[in-house]
Amino acid sequence: MVCASPLVSKPHLTEGVSPNTATSLGDGHLKRPRRSCIWSGIAATATHCLLSFSTCAACPRVKCCQATTWISMKAVGSRFSFYAGFVVGTFTLYVFLRQVWFERTDTGGFADPGEFQQQLEEENKIWKKERSALFNLKHPHHIGEDSHLADALYKKVRILCWVMTGPNNLEKKARHVKYTWSRHCNIVIFMSSVDDPDFPTVGLGTKEGRDQLYWKTIRAFHYAYEHHAEEADWFLKADDDTYVVVDNLRWILANYTAQDPIYFGRRFKPYAKQGYMSGGAGYVLSREALRRFVEGFQNKVCTHTTSVEDLAMGQCMEKVGVKAGDSRDSAHRETFHPFVPESHLTGKFPKSFWYWSYCYYPIVEGPQCCSDLSVSFHYVDAAGMYLLEYYAYHLRAFGYRHRYQSPTPKGLRLEQSGSQGSGKHQHELTSQEKERGQAEHKEDGPPGDAPPAAPQEGN
Amino acid sequence: MLSEGSSFMKGMVMGGLFCLVLSLMGSFSPISDYKTDNHHHHHVKAASKEELSRRFSDSQVQGLNNQIRVYCVIMVQPKNLIYWATVIETWSKHCDKAEFYTSESSKALEAIDLKEKDDWARLRKALKHAYENAGDLRWFFVAQPTTFAIIENLKYLILTKDPNEPFYLGKTMKSGELDYVAYDSGIVLSYEALKRLINVFQDEEKCPEKGRALWKLSEDKQLAVCLKYTGVFAENGEDAHGKGLFNSRTVDSLIADSIKDNPNDVVEGCCSDLAVTFSGMSPNQMHVMMFGVYRLRPYGHDFHDSLAFYPPEGSDND
Numbered sequence: 001m002v003c004a005s006p007l008v009s010k011p012h013l014t015e016g017v018s019p020n021t022a023t024s025l026g027d028g029h030l031k032r033p034r035r036s037c038i039w040s041g042i043a044a045t046a047t048h049c050l051l052s053f054s055t056c057a058a059c060p061r062v063k064c065c066q067a068t069t070w071i072s073m074k075a076v077g078s079r080f081s082f083y084a085g086f087v088v089g090t091f092t093l094y095v096f097l098r099q100v101w102f103e104r105t106d107t108g109g110f111a112d113p114g115e116f117q118q119q120l121e122e123e124n125k126i127w128k129k130e131r132s133a134l135f136n137l138k139h140p141h142h143i144g145e146d147s148h149l150a151d152a153l154y155k156k157v158r159i160l161c162w163v164m165t166g167p168n169n170l171e172k173k174a175r176h177v178k179y180t181w182s183r184h185c186n187i188v189i190f191m192s193s194v195d196d197p198d199f200p201t202v203g204l205g206t207k208e209g210r211d212q213l214y215w216k217t218i219r220a221f222h223y224a225y226e227h228h229a230e231e232a233d234w235f236l237k238a239d240d241d242t243y244v245v246v247d248n249l250r251w252i253l254a255n256y257t258a259q260d261p262i263y264f265g266r267r268f269k270p271y272a273k274q275g276y277m278s279g280g281a282g283y284v285l286s287r288e289a290l291r292r293f294v295e296g297f298q299n300k301v302c303t304h305t306t307s308v309e310d311l312a313m314g315q316c317m318e319k320v321g322v323k324a325g326d327s328r329d330s331a332h333r334e335t336f337h338p339f340v341p342e343s344h345l346t347g348k349f350p351k352s353f354w355y356w357s358y359c360y361y362p363i364v365e366g367p368q369c370c371s372d373l374s375v376s377f378h379y380v381d382a383a384g385m386y387l388l389e390y391y392a393y394h395l396r397a398f399g400y401r402h403r404y405q406s407p408t409p410k411g412l413r414l415e416q417s418g419s420q421g422s423g424k425h426q427h428e429l430t431s432q433e434k435e436r437g438q439a440e441h442k443e444d445g446p447p448g449d450a451p452p453a454a455p456q457e458g459n
Numbered sequence: 460m461l462s463e464g465s466s467f468m469k470g471m472v473m474g475g476l477f478c479l480v481l482s483l484m485g486s487f488s489p490i491s492d493y494k495t496d497n498h499h500h501h502h503v504k505a506a507s508k509e510e511l512s513r514r515f516s517d518s519q520v521q522g523l524n525n526q527i528r529v530y531c532v533i534m535v536q537p538k539n540l541i542y543w544a545t546v547i548e549t550w551s552k553h554c555d556k557a558e559f560y561t562s563e564s565s566k567a568l569e570a571i572d573l574k575e576k577d578d579w580a581r582l583r584k585a586l587k588h589a590y591e592n593a594g595d596l597r598w599f600f601v602a603q604p605t606t607f608a609i610i611e612n613l614k615y616l617i618l619t620k621d622p623n624e625p626f627y628l629g630k631t632m633k634s635g636e637l638d639y640v641a642y643d644s645g646i647v648l649s650y651e652a653l654k655r656l657i658n659v660f661q662d663e664e665k666c667p668e669k670g671r672a673l674w675k676l677s678e679d680k681q682l683a684v685c686l687k688y689t690g691v692f693a694e695n696g697e698d699a700h701g702k703g704l705f706n707s708r709t710v711d712s713l714i715a716d717s718i719k720d721n722p723n724d725v726v727e728g729c730c731s732d733l734a735v736t737f738s739g740m741s742p743n744q745m746h747v748m749m750f751g752v753y754r755l756r757p758y759g760h761d762f763h764d765s766l767a768f769y770p771p772e773g774s775d776n777d
Contacts, residue, residue: 078466085470086477093478142732142760144508150759179723184757247757345750346743367746367776372754386714386725391751394732397553397611399524399766403777406758 126183131227132200133160133189140183140393149412153250154186156411159284160232161185162220165201165240166208167194173240174199176385184246187232191220213279213309218297221285225294233258235290238282243380243388248373249284252327252335254409258287263317264325266336266376267360268310274324275360276314280378281336283310285322292320328361329371330407336376337369340384344369344377372404501694502701503628505733506619511765514619524766527614528555530596532589534582535604537565542604544568545742549749552771553610556596560585579678580668583660586648590657597622599653601646605738607745608645609752611768612733616696616704617647618766625652627686630705630736631695638693639683643738644705646679647696655689662688698731706730709740710748746776753777 127134139154141147161182165174174190178199182188193216195203204219206212217237224235234253238244256262263285265277277283285293293316296302302316317324327335337344338355345367349355356363363369380388511520531554535543543559547568551557559570562581571588575581582601589599598617602608620626626649629640640646648656659666666685676684683693696704706713713729721728740748753770754777770777 077463081463081467082470082473085467085472086474087470088467089471089474089476090478091474092471093475094482097478097482142762144762146761146763147759149761150757153759179725245755245757247759251758341747341750341755342743346746367750367754370750372756373758374755383711383714383718386718386729387710388751390710390714390726390730391748392755392757393760394726395730395734395752396732396756396762397609397752397768398615398733399764399768400611400753401767401769402754402756403770404754 129200132202133187133228135187136183136185150247152412153254157234157250157253158186158232159234159236159246159249160187160224160228161236161238162189162191162224163238163240164216165190166192169240170196170199170201173382176382177240180385180389181244181246187228189224191216211307214304214307214312217309217313218304221290221293225290229287233287234284236282236284239280241380242280242282242376242378243385244282244376245374245392248335248375251373251406251409252375254411256286260286261288261292261321262286262323262325263289264327266334266338267324268358269360270358271311272314272318274318276311277324278338279310281338282376289317289322292322296320329373331404333368333371335371335374337374338378340377340379372402373406501692502697503694504697504699505616507699508765520765523618527598527618528596529598529600529610529613530555530589530593531557532585532599532601533557533559533604534585535559535570536562539604540565540567541742545745546604549745550608550610552774558589579681582678583668586653587657590653597650599648603643606643606645606736607740607748608736609734612735613647615733615766616735622649623651625649625655625691627652627691628694628696630703630707631693634680637680637683639680640693641707642679644707645736652686652691655691656686659685659689696735698733702731704731704733704735706734706736707738709744710737749776
């Protein structure tokens, strides 16, 4: 009795100390209870513990102290187990909830099959999937935009874009190409080593790796020629980390025809007399150039000389008489770029860097490195794809009259010369320009990138 | 043993309920915040093309264009010299008047030296100076060197707004009961708003020069407090779709978020085509944005905007 009451009223006692061990330890026993009592953090209970144990020692060992420790353990034990249960319960439910919610957001909403259907339907509105190629049904437009020039070029300069990718890069890289710039191509084909009917990709029957690059290129171009020769005028090769402004590519190519044996890209000097085009920055062959390429392999004039794809391509082009074109704009600024915009616009390439000795045309650092109508950038990551799409096709300065007025390409000029165009707007612009005395506007070739009304073209 | 076991079970159940309650609260509170947000702050949008053609003739619109001129008040410090230089080289060239106000003079770059370390006092001095030297400029844009602004889009936003009315625009934030415009995404003040502000500066009670010592409010909140006394309230600048035009984040981080939230429509779900500001970008990224806004474009896509803005003289990156 004497032992039981004080202990029951003060439950912050030592736990797990049996009366047997307490007494059998001799000297050490007093230390143990003290330590455990201090854990509860109350000095009063510490002394109380000591007192209790001293009274316990006086009590009949088995019955009293066992009872007290049992009660105290019970009181302490149950409170402790309550806390323990609380923590375990919270943690378990948290993990469970996280899993449930995590799953829902992680699969991008595909947990619900209805949403997957919806996405398929959306995709079907954008592309027609046929023979592992994606035929663009509607190339993107903005509300309130006058894109009649871009639309005219879309019909006149048909481009088949093939993107070099691999099975491991479909979700990491190729997907972002699919949702950004490739939507502006007439046809896009993703070339991989393995067939994938869903993405879709074409399996070229090669392995993956840098040493397979030229093989993949050869087979990809052969595939494009065999399956789509009549459906496009130009055939573009790009990597899955290349960003291409396809409308600007059409602007350059509209000055030529599909029958010209010519190809364009970022021109490099060495290893070939007329130079060759950088693989990463992308290059584009006319239908005639492609025909000669395929023929060259049939006649063994061209073979797999090296795995350095762009160089090998350049050597073959030279052998079959395809000209290396000048892709620069009318102010002699490069349009195809082997690096990201930041590097070209702000970077200072060290003089020892290979780039200096490779470029066919003089390198310009700073803002004049790059044409306003740039065509490509390389080493662009996933976020970079969307950023470039935003910069090129979306973000703009309202009402801004660009400093560089791009000349209308030959192909369009001949067509438009008969039509009247919206001359009124054109005249308004010129009178404003005269007011401001903008000499710069006259500098770069025939002015007017908007409706090329005849009066403007009088030079 | 039994009681321990039952205590444990009781504990588990309580723990589970606790967790559930917390998570439900967590998912509810953002929604309630959003609701109140929509109710309380004001929205300002640009005039649509139809509205413009309805209310004004072509020549009137041109006239408006000549009247909308912006005085850029850029608050710099020698410690962010590189950003300061970047702003000089990039977007500030498109302000009708760009004035740099510094806390202390720098040998490298010129600015109006306010000789004031306290941020709020410095902002007051700068605004006073801008008001006194406004000339015939009627709109004021306050920015930091880490902000990138597209002045043409700002002008479009305020095109049909009368500067003799008080306007205080930007990205509105809430701090308790106070609606204020965030500093880093740029603050737009009409002439009337600035006039009232300069007047209330003289009232030490309502708008003390040295903020309350115990509880120092940031300058953007101080500004809102002072303006509130004059009856001027913060308004959120948005595009026709309700998307914010003033961003206090970098374009990269906004795109990264959009990749997660709208994986099939990243660019549309990210940022407005006519965004006015972004904040926190590195100097190099600001140069790239300059190229992206003023130069890089796809051939053959035209927007016959009712206003015409021309490139500044003596510049080659726009």
